[in-house]
Amino acid sequence: MSDTSERNQAVQIPQEAFDWYDAYAHGGMDRRTFMRKLGTLVAVGYSMSVLTSALLPNYALAEQVSFNDEDIIARYEVFDSPAGYGKGKGYLVKPATGAGRYPAVLVIHENRGLNPYVKDVARRLAKAGFLAFAPDALFPVGGYPGNDDEGRALQRELDKSKVQNDFVAAAKHLKSHALGNGKLGAVGFCFGGYMVNYLAAVDSDLLAAGVPFYGTPAPKALRNNIKAPLLVQLGELDERVNKTWPEYEQDLQANHVEYHMFMYQGAHHGFHNDSTSRFDKASAELAWQRTLAFFTKKLA
Incomplete structure (x- = not known):
């Protein structure tokens, strides 16, 4: 078959x-x-x-933009993370045209390291005109190991606070990047969705826009700090994450945060990930169109 x-x-x-x-x-x-x-x-x-x-996952199914697409240029960059694991590394992708000053977007993977699907998301953003940077939380332990089971096990063993600090350092690295325009967005999936919420909450001035896909909220004690507008993407069948939304929404409303939440009917957790049959093509494409339009508006 x-x-x-x-x-x-x-x-x-x-x-x-x-x-x-x-x-x-x-x-x-x-x-x-x-x-x-x-x-x-x-x-x-x-x-x-x-x-x-x-x-x-079958990652052969997930590539939408080839690494050698003539419209993009990709490379790896190392950044300092003194409060995290000391050094971090990520996948940087930029449009092939132009000398710089692109709107910048941090791309944050799921709870298994920088797998091929998330690298492809970074390439999709670059092809749309953004400077995209996708860090690998597993860099301190050798990087994404090539399969999700090992990646999950490795990420589970890492110090959560150090991982979070690595992503804060990655965000600051990208925000001040010579190729960027000084405005930073972040998009993340699952664990990455949580990290988008965390980055918005841990430093009010860090993000200009955040798009958490099926991510849980930042710790309640930090939520008063959120100022960045958020585009929250949820799947109707994702019971685990969805049950955290009502309280989070109350806090966003209480703090007068600009947000939009879209609930995609019949969609599972992971509906944007086109490497498995949890992928919902119609929902994923609509969510992605909304993501690009949101970043275009907020990061110009």
């Missing part, structure tokens, strides 16, 4: 399979338990290949 047909069939799998994967991906279930639960669906007639195609 082809990847495409398997991904189409996977739409029909039960919602609990997506819930199990979410628990597994975020530390609430070990791999053995996750696979055992999937086995209960195989026992009632589902194909394991269809299930894993739906839930586990």
